[in-house]
Amino acid sequence: SQQGEEDPQALxxxxxxxxxxxxxxxxxxxxxxxxRQNSGRGLVHLILIRSNEREKHSGRLRVTLDTSKKSSSxxxxxxxxxxxxSYFCATxxxxxxxxxxxxxxxGTKLTVNP
Amino acid sequence: SQTIHQWPxxxxxxxxxxxxxxxxxxxTSNPNLYWxxxxxxxxxxxxxxxxxxxQISSEVPQNLSASRPQDRQFILSSKKLLLSDSGFYLCAxxxxxxxxxxxxxxxxxVV
Numbered sequence: 069s070q071q072g073e074e075d076p077q078a079l080x081x082x083x084x085x086x087x088x089x090x091x092x093x094x095x096x097x098x099x100x101x102x103x104r105q106n107s108g109r110g111l112v113h114l115i116l117i118r119s120n121e122r123e124k125h126s127g128r129l130r131v132t133l134d135t136s137k138k139s140s141s142x143x144x145x146x147x148x149x150x151x152x153x154s155y156f157c158a159t160x161x162x163x164x165x166x167x168x169x170x171x172x173x174x175g176t177k178l179t180v181n182p
Numbered sequence: 183s184q185t186i187h188q189w190p191x192x193x194x195x196x197x198x199x200x201x202x203x204x205x206x207x208x209x210t211s212n213p214n215l216y217w218x219x220x221x222x223x224x225x226x227x228x229x230x231x232x233x234x235x236x237q238i239s240s241e242v243p244q245n246l247s248a249s250r251p252q253d254r255q256f257i258l259s260s261k262k263l264l265l266s267d268s269g270f271y272l273c274a275x276x277x278x279x280x281x282x283x284x285x286x287x288x289x290x291x292v293v
Contacts, residue, residue: 110186110188113283156225156226165239167233169214169231170282174224175226
């Protein structure tokens, strides 16, 4: 079953605006990651935030994590047309065997209009 | 380098035919390996993951199976494909609690 659920499912904005995507999850996690996928391609890792962190920055990306609400947000500032892609959150779940598996949400499709 | 080789890029197969998709990784030993399937415009569904040679965990009951004959090789198979097996298949690797690296995917169309 899906662990993370992103919202909105789709987001359309103008270049220069900020884009905010949210992710909610169900179980305790070790970390939460955000990925980007261009149409028909593999996923590319953007940023990882650990469960003991509350906020992380990478260039124009800002990720927050609220473990009490089991939610995370990804903010892309000053968006560009090249940011158009689908964005996924993923959580690392500890299995019964003690290993960790990576489970993804359904994604947010972001369109940045020039 | 953290490279994942996944082939073929596209595949069209008739219903009832067998399937074998191969994924090999470079740059690390003892990785966790994953097979995901993505329906058009949808999220990633975890199919199988492996923490070591011969160790396969299946996430959903289905028409597919996976094997890991070598540390850096992960194979997705089916004896008889169904129409519902169509989708975009992605192989990925991580080392646990780290970022995952993805292959470029295989688009499978079952006709």
